Amino acid sequence: MDTNPQAQQGPDDGFLDTCLFFTANRLGRAITRMAEEEFAPTGLTPMYGYVIRLVNGSPGISQKELASKLSIAPSTLTRFIDKLEIRRLAERRVDGKTVRVYPTPKGLELGDTIVEASRSLRVRYEELLGPEMARKLSEDLKTASGTLE
Amino acid sequence: MDTNPQAQQGPDDGFLDTCLFFTANRLGRAITRMAEEEFAPTGLTPMYGYVIRLVNGSPGISQKELASKLSIAPSTLTRFIDKLEIRRLAERRVDGKTVRVYPTPKGLELGDTIVEASRSLRVRYEELLGPEMARKLSEDLKTASGTLE
DNA sequence: TTTCATATATTGTATGTACAACTAAAATTA
DNA sequence: TAATTTTAGTTGTACATACAATATATGAAA
Structure with missing residues (x-):
């Protein structure tokens, strides 16, 4: 039990x-x-x-495009691809000043498992929020980040 | 409205x-x-x-309460308070097994500047999203995280 | 063709965040 | 009261992420 009179709502929490x-x-x-x-x-x-x-869905996509689709900084993506390459889940090929990223057999193999995980995630949060709320919220979040970026 | 399902998108971006x-x-x-x-x-x-x-609004608030209000892990808060203490912007006082956090003169002085920064931030995103959309979105986000946590 | 400007990616460094393991204090129970 | 369990906080470690500085390659201009 909490005996602090201000525990629930401090003077300026809102x-x-x-x-x-x-x-x-x-x-x-x-x-x-x-x-x-x-x-x-x-x-x-x-x-x-x-x-x-x-990458599996767009073999040869450039890092620039990937970073843009994911809305992350190029340097962040560099680190991601570094780690995926080490694990042989994707592969870089330099093409002039751009770097293209290609699937590997191991990466392609993982595709279904990833799609399945995305699906489980969606099922899980839709159960909690309701499918309609979940859909609307994602949509609003997409719109908002598009506006703020 | 966009009738081409693949406009501006790779084969599987949706x-x-x-x-x-x-x-x-x-x-x-x-x-x-x-x-x-x-x-x-x-x-x-x-x-x-x-x-x-x-902390300024609830002098002596415990770290547990702070972490709970901020929805961050206790270990994360420990690091935050470490850094605030180093800069003399807040102060720990051990009270049994809990640690209470108190304002400092320097921390209190900063209060108005912080409130002003929050206000500027709000003004800025409300200009982009519209005040009503901004309000509704924050509310939905609050509800959703309450449901998912 | 050499030089300059631009675009792409990488590296160095820093911050926010979390989990697991640990310590210390309090509360409970035997 | 001694032993056990629970609670609060800290530390070690790891990952996601970003910005600034740098390297490299292309394209443009001289």
Whole structure:
């Protein structure tokens, strides 16, 4: 039991729940935890899974395009591809000043498992939020980041 | 409206925009960038600013409560408070097995600047999203993380 | 053709965040 | 009261992510 009279609601707590920075990142942390659990069978964290999915679906895609689709910094993607290459899950080929990324047999093999993990993740959060709320929320989040970027 | 299902997209890109893990984190990255800019005058990143605001508003709040209000792991908060203490922006006092955190003069002084930065941030994203959309989105995000946690 | 400007990617460095293992203190129970 | 369990916090370690500085390759201009 909590005997602190201010435990439930401090004098000035409301700002957190109405700040988009805070609420967006809080949801990000919560769903990342969930996504990491569902992606455990792939042996990858969700972002790596999505990189592989993009590469398998667009062999030879450039790193620039990948970073843009994923909305991450190019340097972040460099590190991702480094690790995927070490594990033979994707392969770089230099093409002038761009670097193209290609699937590997091992990466292609993982495709179904990744799709399955994405599906489990969706099922799981749709059960909690309701499919319609989940869909609407993703859509609003997409619109909002498009507007803010 | 876009009638071509593959316009501006590779063969299998749609999964990103309908995945709540991805859309939530993408918005998180976008608004974090914006928040860091607006908080620059405070000399703090936004999360540190919010820790100070909570501590100033509830002197003696325990780390457990702080972590809970911020929805971050206790270990993360330990690191935050370490750094705030080094900069004399907050102060720990051990109280049995809990640790209470108190404001310092320097931390209290920063209060107004932090509130002002939060306000600028809000103004900025409301200009882009519209106040109603911004409000609704924060609310939905709050509800969703409450449900998923 | 040499030089300059631009685009792409990488590297160095720093921060936010978490989990697992550990320590210390309090609460419970025997 | 001694032993056990629970709770709060810290530390070691690891990963995602970004920015600034740098390298390399292409394209443009002289």
